[in-house]
Amino acid sequence: MRRTSIGTRAxxxxxxxxxxSGRMHAWMVAGALVLGTCGCTASHPxxxxxxxxxxxxxxxxxxxxxTPAAQKATAVGLRIGLEELFGQDVFVGIRVTRSRLRGDPDxxxxxxxxxxxxxxxxxxxxxxxxxxxxxxxxxxxxxAKQQSLIDYARAVSQHDQAAKASARSQLDAFPRQIAQxxxxxxxxxxxxxxxxxxxxxxxxxxxxxTDAYAARDYATAYRIEWVDYERQxxxxxVIAAGIEEDRDGHLPASxxxxxxxxxxxxxxxxxxxxxxxxxxxxAALRGGPEFKAxxxxxxxxxxxxxxxxxxxxxxxxGAKFTSVWGDHVDALxxxxxxxxxxxxxxxxxxxxxxxxxxxxxxxxxSTSTDGRLTAPALSDVLHxxxxxxxxxxxxxxxxxxxxxxxxxxxxYQHMFAVADTLSGAIGPTIAARLPKGxxxxxxGGMAGSV
Amino acid sequence: xxxxxxxPLAAVTLAAVTLAAVLVSGCGRPGHSPAAASSPRGGPxxxxxxxxxxxxxxxxxxxxxxQVALPVRLQIPAxxxxxxxxxxxxxxxxxxxxxxxxxxxxxxxxxxxxGQPGPAVILWLVDSRTGPAVFYQLRTLRPGDIVRVGxxxxxxxxxxxxxxxxxxxxxxxxxxxxxxxxxxxxxLITCGGDFDYARxxxxxxxxxxxxxxx
Numbered sequence: 190m191r192r193t194s195i196g197t198r199a200x201x202x203x204x205x206x207x208x209x210s211g212r213m214h215a216w217m218v219a220g221a222l223v224l225g226t227c228g229c230t231a232s233h234p235x236x237x238x239x240x241x242x243x244x245x246x247x248x249x250x251x252x253x254x255x256t257p258a259a260q261k262a263t264a265v266g267l268r269i270g271l272e273e274l275f276g277q278d279v280f281v282g283i284r285v286t287r288s289r290l291r292g293d294p295d296x297x298x299x300x301x302x303x304x305x306x307x308x309x310x311x312x313x314x315x316x317x318x319x320x321x322x323x324x325x326x327x328x329x330x331x332x333a334k335q336q337s338l339i340d341y342a343r344a345v346s347q348h349d350q351a352a353k354a355s356a357r358s359q360l361d362a363f364p365r366q367i368a369q370x371x372x373x374x375x376x377x378x379x380x381x382x383x384x385x386x387x388x389x390x391x392x393x394x395x396x397x398x399t400d401a402y403a404a405r406d407y408a409t410a411y412r413i414e415w416v417d418y419e420r421q422x423x424x425x426x427v428i429a430a431g432i433e434e435d436r437d438g439h440l441p442a443s444x445x446x447x448x449x450x451x452x453x454x455x456x457x458x459x460x461x462x463x464x465x466x467x468x469x470x471x472a473a474l475r476g477g478p479e480f481k482a483x484x485x486x487x488x489x490x491x492x493x494x495x496x497x498x499x500x501x502x503x504x505x506x507g508a509k510f511t512s513v514w515g516d517h518v519d520a521l522x523x524x525x526x527x528x529x530x531x532x533x534x535x536x537x538x539x540x541x542x543x544x545x546x547x548x549x550x551x552x553x554x555s556t557s558t559d560g561r562l563t564a565p566a567l568s569d570v571l572h573x574x575x576x577x578x579x580x581x582x583x584x585x586x587x588x589x590x591x592x593x594x595x596x597x598x599x600x601y602q603h604m605f606a607v608a609d610t611l612s613g614a615i616g617p618t619i620a621a622r623l624p625k626g627x628x629x630x631x632x633g634g635m636a637g638s639v
Numbered sequence: 640x641x642x643x644x645x646x647p648l649a650a651v652t653l654a655a656v657t658l659a660a661v662l663v664s665g666c667g668r669p670g671h672s673p674a675a676a677s678s679p680r681g682g683p684x685x686x687x688x689x690x691x692x693x694x695x696x697x698x699x700x701x702x703x704x705x706q707v708a709l710p711v712r713l714q715i716p717a718x719x720x721x722x723x724x725x726x727x728x729x730x731x732x733x734x735x736x737x738x739x740x741x742x743x744x745x746x747x748x749x750x751x752x753x754g755q756p757g758p759a760v761i762l763w764l765v766d767s768r769t770g771p772a773v774f775y776q777l778r779t780l781r782p783g784d785i786v787r788v789g790x791x792x793x794x795x796x797x798x799x800x801x802x803x804x805x806x807x808x809x810x811x812x813x814x815x816x817x818x819x820x821x822x823x824x825x826x827l828i829t830c831g832g833d834f835d836y837a838r839x840x841x842x843x844x845x846x847x848x849x850x851x852x853x
Contacts, residue, residue, distance in 0.1 A: 625733030
């Protein structure tokens, strides 16, 4: 029932490779359709031709989904891809930790598979720049960190102090090892000290998360997760910049252009929204005691998104966005509660509320962007996002954790396609409203010495 | 997004929307089992609650977002600047309005406020017709220098200078300076370069880029 009602606009059932590939293709086509009536695609750094065939997710690295040839990441594609994947590593890795602490082997197995998939995608991205052999070295180092974190979580769950100390020792060595690897890989363009410092903070964050979660201090745990996501997202920027710098330290103009920065920032917030809502829905479903802390972080992300729209389109638009987006979040939580309670009527009510949200937000964004985003197509894009969230919850509820993780994994990456689409329309809209030219801030009294 | 730096910002209610009540209605009907019971492999941690999970029925998504108080004062210790701030709009030609008083700086009130996501813009005269104004020394700022902005609610935000750029006015990079990238940043703008006596205008603008530190 619920799948039929949420999936009427696209025949995606989730769980199979063909279905996932089809979902990706649908996202790409939808992105082209959303912007199909405006001329704003030409200036965008990595937008696909509408008729370009979609490569399957298995052969395509994140950050490249909008690149037609998918041969080698552009500088912007590399940046977005590394931001996306290093950020995703935080959430996916923490899901492994949480399931390990809860003593849930089925759930842990699916979470580990998702973590491995993230490593696959990171490795592919490095391989495009430096070749397969170098990328495999990265993978070995990166997965050693992940294994050490799993060991740490296991040690904490078993109150095994010796194993905990051993895992901590392994994690202490990791930042220096991978920083030196990246330093040599880039011919010294990436400063080993900078990366080592950032990664040391990262592993400390994750150990602190583990300790806090084990102590049932969920508010602290999720606050740490929230901050670490931002830090690792920024790590992606730093590493991409080091890779893309020329010998004189110059980056391609598009790498840090205002439009790229807007796209990056929207991707960060929308990707985070996806991850946090997945966790909040899961906690709501199973009656997890961490729901309140999960939900607090969802709200924090919503506040930041609203603040962004308030700056982009004015305070009234920020308030309007918050209202509509709040409807979206409320409906998703309501749906989770209804599934938990096996309350079909409430499930249907929540799905109807999601449909209303899709109409309202698409109309709002279409108006805000002076029609650059077309409301019907945008509504379909939002529907895909809702469908991802509902599908992963449904899969979770029936114990199909592999499907749940796969849908959530791709749903996160799809948010970066949404960010690309939004920034491609918002950018020209905002640019047309900016002040013009320089300013006359001198009288000439000090001419000759200014 | 600099959420660590943004954390102290106060939340101010902008819209008291109360639509959420209907969104959670109908949940938690007695007699329904929690989801964990429906899992054939027993994956999610099971609880013995007869009703829906705790906290769900009472959840309402936030309907507010961080709003920063109006900026009222600018301080730049490195060049001994301390001045009140006035609001600035735009001139008919689309360029930014300029402070009318030589001893008062202004901020562009149609863009982000200092501390909000995006580049907040503060302008000041480099000189008057007869002598230096306080942004006369702006060109001497260096990366790492501190810029403080006092807010109407009594708080003070600290920005750190990242770089200084000089642009010919006829090649002013509008998007690089004004485009709202969602990073919490500050732009300090004044004039520089040669003085064109025929047009009664300096030929360049100097822009100081700073980011929120705390």
